[in-house]
Amino acid sequence: MMEAKGLLKELLEFPGGSQILKCIQCGTCTGSCPMVDVMDYGPRKLFALVKGGDVELALKSNTYWVCASCYFCTVRCPRGIKITDIMYALKQLAVKRGYYPPKEKTPFLYLSFKETVEEYGRLSEAKLMQKFGVKSPGTIFKQMGTGIKLLMKRRIETKPESLENIDGFRRVIQKAKELEREL
């Protein structure tokens, strides 16, 4: 129960996170969502779980990972809740606290993207796929054919390039991490 309270507190502290408490459970978001058929719970139910204190169950669902960020729910919510932003907050919380839904591979892609950008200051598709392959070998194996075709057509670079001022960029990232720890 302590853990659930800690997770809820962390989620509410994200920018706009406390808006979740304004939800009146009208269901407009779920009725508008094009991804609802493949979600474990629609956004309305997801928010009901969170408000009820069951953040862990909400985090273990695939709902916020399959959210397509189309913003239909956000523009239609009668309470003005920034639902899509809360989906991003749930992703950040899940990655930070290690609450991955067992079959969901997107968190590995998310982490690989973050590590690549931190290392090079920009995205390198080849490096991203390499990191993703280490974290989720089965997924990358299925995409191998497409990767080889893209390489042959020179649509992905083989040698990642760093930002010109990569040291300055890394200092910015380091400072941001220090500030986050102080919060």
Ligand code: SF4
């Ligand atoms: S549309 Fe807004 S108020 Fe209605 S259920 Fe969804 S989040 Fe809650």
Ligand code: SF4
């Ligand atoms: S932003 Fe996400 S949750 Fe909202 S309607 Fe689009 S897919 Fe559904």
